[in-house]
Amino acid sequence: MSAEDKKYIRVWKKLSVSEVSSQLMIIDDLYGTCGKCKHLGLNYTKDKSCPECGTKFKYLATNLKSPADIAKVLARIEKENLDFVLIDREDYTLSKAKDAVKDLFKSND
Ligand SMILES: [Zn+2]
Numbered sequence: 001m002s003a004e005d006k007k008y009i010r011v012w013k014k015l016s017v018s019e020v021s022s023q024l025m026i027i028d029d030l031y032g033t034c035g036k037c038k039h040l041g042l043n044y045t046k047d048k049s050c051p052e053c054g055t056k057f058k059y060l061a062t063n064l065k066s067p068a069d070i071a072k073v074l075a076r077i078e079k080e081n082l083d084f085v086l087i088d089r090e091d092y093t094l095s096k097a098k099d100a101v102k103d104l105f106k107s108n109d
Contacts, residue, residue, distance in 0.1 A: 008074060017095050020087065023058040045080050061089040
């Protein structure tokens with residue numbers, strides 16, 4: 001398996017919403033916010049946990065929409081050898097919505 005053989009392919013995976021919520025950093029470019037206490041100014045290449053509430057980060061969700069921007073985040077995670085799982089922000093938001101009817105697989109009408 002050569003390095004050239006490896007490309008990003010999006011995977012659908014069933015995750016525990018509460019588990020994701022309790023280990024999530026929401027990022028915009030390099031800087032992020034703690035998903036739990038909303039502490040600002042985190043940097044996902046440096047902060048493994050929240051200095052405010054102690055949350056240990058495992059998941060990153062991004063507001064970035066462009067595949068090119070997301071590719072930069074992925075490249076950075078790889079380059080710095082970071083142990084993060086990048087999840088789709090929209091999937092997460094939908095899954096977290098109190099209204100169980102609005103999950104990913106149901107339309108909004
Ligand atoms: Zn926090």
